[in-house]
Amino acid sequence: MKYQGPPSFLAAVEALSLLPGVGEKTAQRLIFSLMKNPHDKIPTISQALVNLMQNVRHCEICFGYSQDPVCPICLDTGRDQTVVCVVEDPTNVFAIEKSGQYHGLYHVLGGVLAPLDGVGPDQIRIKELLGRFDQRSITEVILATSPNVEGDATAMYISQSLEGRGLQVSRIAQGIPTGGSLEYTDQYTLGRAITDRRQWL
Amino acid sequence: MKYQGPPSFLAAVEALSLLPGVGEKTAQRLIFSLMKNPHDKIPTISQALVNLMQNVRHCEICFGYSQDPVCPICLDTGRDQTVVCVVEDPTNVFAIEKSGQYHGLYHVLGGVLAPLDGVGPDQIRIKELLGRFDQRSITEVILATSPNVEGDATAMYISQSLEGRGLQVSRIAQGIPTGGSLEYTDQYTLGRAITDRRQWL
Numbered sequence: 001m002k003y004q005g006p007p008s009f010l011a012a013v014e015a016l017s018l019l020p021g022v023g024e025k026t027a028q029r030l031i032f033s034l035m036k037n038p039h040d041k042i043p044t045i046s047q048a049l050v051n052l053m054q055n056v057r058h059c060e061i062c063f064g065y066s067q068d069p070v071c072p073i074c075l076d077t078g079r080d081q082t083v084v085c086v087v088e089d090p091t092n093v094f095a096i097e098k099s100g101q102y103h104g105l106y107h108v109l110g111g112v113l114a115p116l117d118g119v120g121p122d123q124i125r126i127k128e129l130l131g132r133f134d135q136r137s138i139t140e141v142i143l144a145t146s147p148n149v150e151g152d153a154t155a156m157y158i159s160q161s162l163e164g165r166g167l168q169v170s171r172i173a174q175g176i177p178t179g180g181s182l183e184y185t186d187q188y189t190l191g192r193a194i195t196d197r198r199q200w201l
Numbered sequence: 202m203k204y205q206g207p208p209s210f211l212a213a214v215e216a217l218s219l220l221p222g223v224g225e226k227t228a229q230r231l232i233f234s235l236m237k238n239p240h241d242k243i244p245t246i247s248q249a250l251v252n253l254m255q256n257v258r259h260c261e262i263c264f265g266y267s268q269d270p271v272c273p274i275c276l277d278t279g280r281d282q283t284v285v286c287v288v289e290d291p292t293n294v295f296a297i298e299k300s301g302q303y304h305g306l307y308h309v310l311g312g313v314l315a316p317l318d319g320v321g322p323d324q325i326r327i328k329e330l331l332g333r334f335d336q337r338s339i340t341e342v343i344l345a346t347s348p349n350v351e352g353d354a355t356a357m358y359i360s361q362s363l364e365g366r367g368l369q370v371s372r373i374a375q376g377i378p379t380g381g382s383l384e385y386t387d388q389y390t391l392g393r394a395i396t397d398r399r400q401w402l
Contacts, residue, residue: 003277005295006268008249008256015249018242020234021227028292031253033221035266035291038254041219046247048209048216052232053239055209065236067207076204090236091229097203 058090061132063108063125065090073097073106080104083140086129086158088112088151096144104142107132112150113157126158133165140168147174259291262333264309264326266291274298274307281305284341287330287359289313289352297345305343308333313351314358327359334366341369348375 004010009031016027034041058064059071066072073079073093083104087093093106109124121127132138143158145151159169175193176185185193205211210232217228235242259265260272267273274280274294284305288294294307310325322328333339344359346352360370376394377386386394 003274003295003298006257006266006272008252008268009266012249012253015246018246019231028295030220032290032292034250034253035257042250042254045216045219046250048213049235049243049247051209052213052235053243056207056236065207065210067209071204071207073204089233091233094204094206094229097205100203
């Protein structure tokens, strides 16, 4: 006697459950919201996803998102061609761009080393990063993977691979976030903030 | 010099942000996940949403989800035609069906009374519920809105509207969830669990 729901509803629940962090309950909630006014949002979302799939690819040089074979950042001769910022995923590029503090090139690894999940150096774009130093005038590398266990291990591995090439290698700063408070900062962050303190006057 | 990202990427971020509870960061994370293997999941999700929009409508009788004008539950003559369970939204129907403990009919309100959000009795399907008693042999109404302030107020309003019709009106039980522990149960729930205790032996 149990009625599970109309087939197209069940298919939509299953499809939305393919998204990371979305389970059956969340998918049902999303669908309930969309169904309040289906012709309002569904065509927009559906078309945007298809356009995303058809138009967006990885830049051949930095592996960031691009609609052309080479992305506007790699093509921009006004940017500093001597420094490369290494990040985990393509959205990190837009986050750093938003800060307005960086005007060099990028390299997107497409992940971090995670041996337990079967992600070794060959599964992320480290070979491609090393290849970029042969052709180009790069003198500095900024390792901007996240300051957690896997991001640190990845940065360490890359910096070891870069040894002997005469490159300046740096790591993004760790410390208390802007607007943060000492009271609510964990001991490790606070320790790094003290150790890595900057000369001011 | 800031580069926001390819247009189709930005459009996809904006489109996914239309979903409730999804902001710019979450949308970027979803897209990053989809882009790891775009041809794998995007056509499925996109098509499922379009099918949802085109095939799923509200049942003309109970206002639950259906692919036909009247849903299989309302059409099923094997179900108890004397009892109607009143719920907030269509996904509640499938949740109750899953329990396997109910074999009657449903009525989906499409929301709860929320005066502060401008949702009064005319914005949810109370008039349609009252209309069902004129034609049919219904003798019992189970009010299954959520046991929170708005759900309680809605149940109260409906039970007052039903007065004088000679109907048996009940409210779903409140108490400690199955598998729950007294230690972690709040005082109000515990109070209801004691007040509404059942004779056992």
